[in-house]
Amino acid sequence: MSIPELQWAQVAEKIGGPLVYKQIPVPKPGPDQILVKIRYSGVCHTDLHAMMGHWPIPVKMPLVGGHEGAGVVVAKGALVHEFDIGDHAGVKWLNGSCSNCEFCRQADDPLCAHAQLSGYTVDGTFQKYTLAKASHASKLPKEVPLDAVAPVLCAGITVYKGLKESGVRPGQTVAIVGAGGGLGSLAQQYAKAMGIRVIAVDGGDEKRVMCEQLGTEVCK
Numbered sequence: 001m002s003i004p005e006l007q008w009a010q011v012a013e014k015i016g017g018p019l020v021y022k023q024i025p026v027p028k029p030g031p032d033q034i035l036v037k038i039r040y041s042g043v044c045h046t047d048l049h050a051m052m053g054h055w056p057i058p059v060k061m062p063l064v065g066g067h068e069g070a071g072v073v074v075a076k077g078a079l080v081h082e083f084d085i086g087d088h089a090g091v092k093w094l095n096g097s098c099s100n101c102e103f104c105r106q107a108d109d110p111l112c113a114h115a116q117l118s119g120y121t122v123d124g125t126f127q128k129y130t131l132a133k134a135s136h137a138s139k140l141p142k143e144v145p146l147d148a149v150a151p152v153l154c155a156g157i158t159v160y161k162g163l164k165e166s167g168v169r170p171g172q173t174v175a176i177v178g179a180g181g182g183l184g185s186l187a188q189q190y191a192k193a194m195g196i197r198v199i200a201v202d203g204g205d206e207k208r209v210m211c212e213q214l215g216t217e218v219c220k
Contacts (some may be wrong), residue, residue, distance in 0.1 A: 001085060001086075005025065005026060007136075008022070008128060010126040012051045014062070022039055027160065029131055031079055032080060032130070034073050034078050034137055036070045036129065037129055038128055042066075042153065044067065047065040047124075047126075050065055061220075064123035065119040065125075066127075067117070067120070067122050068125060068151055068155075069118070069130060070088070071126025072086060072092055075085045082137075090127060090181050091153070093120075093155045094115060094116075095117060095122050095124075097112035098113070101113065115135070142205070158183060159190060160186075170188075170194060172197070174191055174198060175199040175201055177201045179200035179216065180200070180208075180210050184202065185210065188200060188214045198217065201220045
């Protein structure tokens with residue numbers, strides 16, 4: 001598979017921007033990494049926080065943002081066995097972690113002191129080719145449309161984990177505040193698929209209609 005030396009990317013060259021659309025080198029995967037040719041990338045409000053330096057965690061600069069990338073594996077390191085060339089892969093906020101600390105051993109990898117964050121501490125998905133640690137990338141079924149997967153890699157994972165961590169069981173009820181927003185609308189759909197009743201909390205008739213269309217029984 002032919003891989004170019006240069007690619008186009010959206011780059012924040014300093015804290016506060018502006019974004020510059022420019023050519024940069026295509027990165028080469030390390031022993032435990034995959035190189036993903038990005039087909040679709042979602043955009044998250046976190047991308048703005050990263051570019052503007054709003055958070056106390058130091059941000060890489062220059063920076064290629066983005067952490068909701070779906071694409072095709074075009075190269076991989078010698079130690080990668082989870083992926084084959086041509087597989088579909090999702091690149092998430094958590095790009096990699098040490099896998100050895102107390103947090104990683106308890107499946108709390110995002111709390112790892114050495115966590116690598118896509119579009120924050122390492123370059124993300126606003127480029128044609130991006131890197132991810134194979135153990136932290138998601139292998140995607142080829143029959144699933146990549147454009148539908150991209151936003152699930154952040155917003156979807158966020159609300160799914162919230163539902164799982166809550167301990168709610170099929171037949172029980174959850175209240176979702178902001179149910180008509182991006183995360184809330186996904187949370188409603190996950191809850192319904194998990195057999196959980198939803199009380200949707202949001203404002204306005206438009207949001208109410210949307211929540212009812214998603215199958216919510218009670219709207220507040």
